Amino acid sequence: MTEHSPTNPDVVSTVELGDGLSVSRMGLGAMAFSHVYGRSDPAEALQTINHAIDIGISFIDTADVYGEPRPGAEGPAGTNEELIAEVLRHRRDEVRLATKFGITGTVGGSAGGNSIRGDRDYVKSACEASLRRLGTDVIDLYYMHRRELDRPIEETVGAMAELVRDGKIRHIGLSEVTGDELRAAAAVHPVAAVQSEWSVWSRDVERHVVPAAIEVGAGFVPYSPLGRGFLTGTLTRESVANSMRAGQPRFDQNFEANQAVVTIVRSIADEIDATPAQTALAWLYSRGTRMGIPVVPIPGTRRATRIDENAASLSISLSDEQLTRLAGAADMAAGGRNLTFNGPQWISAGRE
Structure with a gap:
């Protein structure tokens, strides 16, 4: 099989999400460089990030809660932002x-991971902390990572709007909001992007969230577009057990059953001389086009070769028949997309 591979270092073009925010058509999810998927090598991480920028993937997505907490530290770890700062020091322009606030504990199901704050004072202090760690004076896209459910979303977005006014951030983003929450937020300030899980096997956002994003003029940034690695067909039970996927029904108890989804993706990949990852990403781009919304997925990887592989999906076209077969994959998936150490309200589907 001959895999699609970019030959032009400037292969990745740009697209406008919403509110005038222009980004590369593919982003890089930085959480992959953190401990939730096992230990990583900081030197290799920096090499991978720099390579992504070299080929035009300039949209880097992190969060204050990503990274391995230092011993005795409380609150968001911040260590992933500090890693990104090493690159920004030389290539900020x-x-x-993009970074996020709101989750006050640690990622991966440890104590406090579900604690969320969206009050004005916290929004302001979280932003200042991220700016310090990132070594920059402005954040291009600042996300509310999760919503504090007993606080009106208008209050949180109002505080974010003050950050725009003060020049601390340029654009506002929201993660895992419902359609109604998005509309309420957009009435306070324009929303540039919505970030939620969206992929071949996770399509619940198409019911309400994507239509609302189109309505308010926001673009969509799908996280886990490769199903936390499952859709690539490369995961093993051992790799699942050594990551935050351990014990999760979709990856653990239903590991064998969900190979049926991978089989569909792989069969189409073979037909078009692509990899399963490229095929899954190409489906997502096609789906965004058909629904009428700019889509900028942020697959995470630790290797530069995977950056090239993922970027090549931008040149892949799928036939109507192939898209129809892929559309049936979501119905075959066993186990929900929410991680069980989070409550059902953690994702937008649990509040619709």
Whole structure:
């Protein structure tokens, strides 16, 4: 099989999400460089990030809660932002930087991971902390990572709007909001992007969230577009057990059953001389086009070769028949997309 591979270092073009925010058509999810998927090598991480920027993937997505907490530290770890700062020190002008606030504990199901704050004082202090760690004076896209459910979303977005006014951030983003929450937020300030899980096997956002994003003029940034690695067909039970996927029904108890989804993706990949990852990403781009919304997925990887592989999906076209077969994959998936150490309200589907 001959895999699609970019030959032009400037292969990745740009697209406008919403509110005038222009970013590369593919982003890089930085959480992959953190401990939730096992230990990573900081030197290799920096090499991978720099390579992504070299080929035009300039949209880097992190969060204050990503990274391995230092011993005795409380609150968001911040260590992933500090890693990104190493790149920004030399290449800030080349990067569209996105980070997030709101989760006050640690990622991966440890104590406090579900604690969320969206009050004005916290929004302001979280932003200042991220700016310090990132070594920059402005954040291009600042997301509310999760919503504090007993606080009106208008209050949180109002505080974010003050950050725009003060020049601390350029654009507002929201993660895992419902359609109604998005509309309420957009009435306070324009929303540039919505970030939620969206992929071949996770399509619940198409019911309400994507239509609302189109309505308010926001673009969509799908996280886990490769199903936390499952859709690539490369996961093993061992790799699942050594990551945050351990014990999760979709990856653990239903590991064998969900190979049926991978089989569909792989069969189409073979037909078009692509990899399963490229095929899954190409489906997502096609789906965004058909629904009428700019889509900028942020697959995470630790290797530069995977950056090239993922970027090549931008040149892949799928036939109507292939898209129809892929559309049936979501119905075959066993186990929900929410991680069980989070409550059902953690994702937008649990509040619709």
